[in-house]
Amino acid sequence: MRKIAVQINGRVVEGEVEPRLLLGDFIRDNAGLTGTHFGCEHGVCGACTVQLDGEPVRSCLMFAVQAHGRRIATVEGMAPSATELHPLQQAFHESHALQCGFCTPGILMTMEAFLRAEPDPSPERIRAALAGNLCRCTGYQNIVTGVRLAADRMK
Amino acid sequence: MELHGIGASPLRKEDWPLLRGEGTFIADFKRPGMVHALVVRSPFAHARFRHIDGSAALQARGVIDLITAAELPDRGRPIPTRMFKDEAANRFLQKPLADGEVRYSGEPVALLIAESRYLAEDAAELLSIDYEPLEVVLDPDAGTVAGHLVVERGNIEAAFAQADEVIKEEFRIQRHAATPLETRGLVAEFDAGAQTLTVWGAAKIPHVNRRILAQLLGWEESRIRLVELHVGGGFGARGEFYPEDFLIPFGAMRVGRPVAWIEDREESLRAMNHSREQVHRVELALKADGTFLGLKDTFVNNTGAYVRTHGMTVPGLSISMLPGPYAWPAYRGEYHSVLTNKTPCGTYRSPGRFEVNFVRERLIDIAANRLGIDKVEIRRRNFIHEFPHDTGTLFDEHPVVYDSGDYSLLLDKALEAFDYSGLKRWRAQRSPDGFKRGLGIAFFVEKAGPAEREYARVELTDSGDVTVYTGTVSLGQGMETTLAQVCSTHLGLPFERVTVKHGDTAVIPEGMGSFGSRAAMMGGAAVMGAAVKLRRRLLERAAEELEAAPDDLVLTVDGIAVRGAPSRSVPLPSMSVEDRFVCELLGFPYGIHVAAVEVDTGTGAVGVHRYAVAYDIGRAINPVIVRGQIAGGFAQGLGGVLLEEFAFDANGQPLAASFMDYLLPTSEEVPDIDMLITEDAPSPHNPLGVKGAGEGGTAAVGGAIANAVADALGVEVTQLPLSPKRITELASA
Known part of the structure; x- marks a missing residue:
């Protein structure tokens, strides 16, 4: 198990994870942000795309430990408020x-x-x-x- | 027309949570203490096994239970068919788990339940199963016959005896499937105190599946609740009752904790219903002037290893819809639906019609080429003109009687709207890139509904909020928005105040679900019925209190007032009204696809220069949603024509078990298309006049593109898909 801290949508999410845990699973289960979806888990469909330091990446092709200390943006962080859309x-x-x-x-x-x-x-x-x-x-x-x-x- | 009423295109009610990442798809849904199931699947297409050694797996970290056929009641009861039942086929129904013999690669053999999906996958590696491979049958012509039907009307022998020309051809359509982007999934929870089951993740037909689950468990239906969450596309395949729909609830009962199962893509491509694989041997008899005399077709439908819930639906729809929009003095169709060692089949958007529209429209082009008749004219010359038109075939037990139409009118409108003569000029010009240009058209008749009845309840609160409860469900198509439009129009209260609820058997007493383009037609008519009744009751009650005629009253969210005298008013009461729409008859929308293609004979690539769909759907409740259905349906059809194929090796191993090999069309393959939606032939069978719009975008893509490619290459195309390999073969023939 590894201790990691990832900044997701401006909030630091910490966790103790297995090295094999997918970044997408960390976002969905540890951070509780289920707007990021898995459509194929082999990097083709793009449904799990998030931004890593501003660049789109597939969260099914990265391990959570690789995102330690990095900045992630997900769909939940897009809209400016609960009553407005991006x-x-x-x-x-x-x-x-x-x-x-x-x-x-x-x-x-x-x-x-x-x-x-x-x-x-x-x-x-x-x-x-x-x-x-x-x-x-x-x-x-x-x-x-x-x-x-x-x-x-x-x- | 009101801003948000029928015929307008208000923005969808569904969008907000989906855009914000706040939807609840099944994988997003969690229950306290929830554990995870993994379906252990056969790696062989056909094998015997005697023993599943789970001792090591059961010792593995986090493993809670291992379920094999031995643990199931009666070692697993067969999953019944729900449509197009065929007694003879009941011998071939699938059971939840294989018991000593597997018949396709991907067949469920056991269910492992563990604390997480990761741990379940670890444990699955430790299972030992003594498979002995058996002979594999993949060729449909060698398959065991599960269903056989002959349909004959008119004197087919006499028709062929009179013919000046007979065109005889064999056509093949490859196996491909719905492949929604969200894989299947379920969460089941057993309440031991109340002895009830709740299953989340239902889709398409929650009430029907509750009945099937109750039947398999030997329970009363009232002890089971099925709940639909957000659904990531259906297209026919998602929501049918599969082995997992029994296994996951059963697992939850065994372990006494909520059990989740989320299918991964690899298992989805092997386990979810496949479709489309057919071989047609067809003959067309006609006079020298192009008049059709008779049509004869014998086809084989490869239904895979078992007969699933759809029974004979796909061959049944193929045989009944092959005649299409033309007047045939005589028709004979015959099918054999056969078993092979491939994934079992069900429906996929425009089931049976995608296949037969390719066959029929291609055959007509071959005839036109042979006789030297214009391809538009040969179709026009043979159109049906009188409606209703009894084709003499059946949809399950319902007669296929085309309800209304004006095929020539739509043809005229389409040729003009799509500038067909301009496309012909484009076709005649040489491509600057050296590509071969072709132009193809295909005409088709679709079907919509029935599944004979639908339920709706409309509830009004005294604050003016309206809730519609419908027996239809959402697959992403936008039915919450369209049903809210229907309710708003007929109740006379604002669209914004209407909420549509669906897909929970605890809240909605009955429903037939959403499939076969039925939700707008059947669900819409039921909502209209309830809204009309509610409005009448509100006005009659207020009329009594206000001592005015109901016609002189105005209904708003603020209350009911006498027209021109707003001070004479009563507040809105809380009131609820339900209605059921019953209709045994189908609606038959119809349309035309036009394809202009450029074929690169070097690479085998087919580029779509222009594609257009004209579709008469009786009445469009929300034209923007209708166009979205057609554009999306077209993209699926195009995938089926150019890219998608479930190929197998000689041992029955799937060669397309990932999105690297099973190619869905991307934004670079799917062009923008032109659409013409007409409302010239409303259905007389429902008060809205709608016919359903979900499948016409897919229905004739095979026919239109294949006709265009044949036109480009000057050879007869008889097989799908038109992959680069096939194109280069055709080009060098």
Whole structure:
């Protein structure tokens, strides 16, 4: 067992964990933040994407011990308050960019980092950046629209 | 039209928690003292075993229990079929655990319960099972017949005798499946004092599954409660009664603690219902002018190792829906549904229709090519014009009678909206990249409903809040929003004040669930019925108190007042009304898919230049949600045409047991599509006129893309998927 401390959404979460514990399990079970979902546990679907020091990573492909002393952001930290949404969340809501919503947290974490790097992307660039996140419900069309709408508003 | 009423597209009620990471999917749900189950699965496609040695596993850290067939009542009772029952097939039902023989790779053999999933997986390594591999059957033509049906109407021999041309072809559709992004999962808790069970994680058909679980346990249904949480997609496969739906509650009873089971992706791809695998040998008889005379099809449906809850649904829907939108003087269909050593099958979005629309629409293009007739014209010439139209086939026990339609009208509208003549010009031009261009269309009829009855209750509080209780459930499709729109419109109170509750058998007395595009049609009609009744009662009661005619009253959240005299008012009472909508008949929406593709004969890649779907669904309650259903359905269809395949090696080992090998389409493969939603043919069978919109986006992708690829390459495409390997083979043929 290893003692670790990880800053998640600004709060330090400590735990004594087995070295094999996945980062995603630490976030979900130790920190109690279940908005990060496991869709495949082998790094393909992207549903478990969180941000590590601002960069998107798959929390099923990292061990919790590797995040010791680092800064993690999850979907729960996006909205500014209980009564408001982040502009990207709001744009997804208005664009019907989610159906079942299972993949949505991973997509939001991927796209939030993408828009910081590329604030004014073309639909083609959005599609390329989105290609590491699987969505089985929407056919992606409305997600691309939602990301573009958010980009317009966040300028 | 009101801002949030029927026909408007208010933003979804479902979105807020899902966007904020505050949803409760089954893996997010925890109970005090909860332990974790692992399903031990067969590594062989067919093997005998005599003994499961669990002694070492039971000694392992954190292990609580090991359950094999020997521990089950009657060593495990077979899971019954719920639809398209076939007595003869009951010999082949699956039991919760294999008992001495496994028949597919992934079949449950034992259940291990431990303090955590990690510890359960450790312990599973210590199990010793003396498998002796047996001969494996994978070829559907060599499978044991579980179900057989012949449907015949008109004089098929005479039709073929008159034919100027007969087109004969064999078509194959590969095995693929629903694959929702959230895997299955359950949490079960047994209350020993009350002798009751609660099971969280239900989906699709909670009330039906409660009945099946009660039957398998030998209990009264009232002792069992099933609860639906957030559901990460269904598409037919999720929510059927699987072995785990018995094993997890049973495990919770054995260990006396809540038991959770969360399927991982690898087991999901081997264990959840597969679908689609069929071989059709089909013949089309027609006159030289393109008039259809007869259609004959003999097909094999590979249902895998056991007959699951869907019984003969997929071959049954295939045989009944093959005729499609055309008037056939004679039709003969015959199926054999066969058992092989592969994962058992069930439905996947547009079950049976995705398959037969590919077969029929491809066959018609081959005929058009042979006769030199335009591909649009040969379809138009053979459309059904009179409605209702009795096809002479059955959906389970319900006659397949197309309720309403105007196929030519939709065709005209689609060709114009999608600029078909412009696409033809594009097709005729040379691609600057040297790709081969092709244009394909496919026409189809879908089905919606029935599962004959649905329940709704609408409750009003004196503060003006409205709660709708429905027997349908949410799979992510947006039914909370659409049913709230229906309620708001017919009750006359604001959409914002309506909350929709569903999926808890303790709160909702009955329900048939959500499948087969039935929720809007059946659930919507029941909600409408309850809302209309509630409004009438409110107004009649207020009319008496206010000594005014009900028609002169205005209903708002503040109360009921006389029109033009707001001081003459009464406050809202608390009132609850329930209703049941009963309908034995189906709705038959219909549509057209148009595909323009570019084929790279070097790499075998199929690029979709343009894709369009026209769909008449009778009435769209929420057009934005309808379009979302079509775009999402199309993406699944495209995956089935180009990418997704459950391949097996000669020993029956699955070759696609991860998302590295089972390829779901990504944002780079799925293009934006054009959509035309029309409301020209409302269903006469329900008061809303809706026909259900969930499956038409998927239904004809096989037909349209295969027709476009055939057009591009100038060869006849007869097999799916159109993988790069198949494309390069076709291109060099």
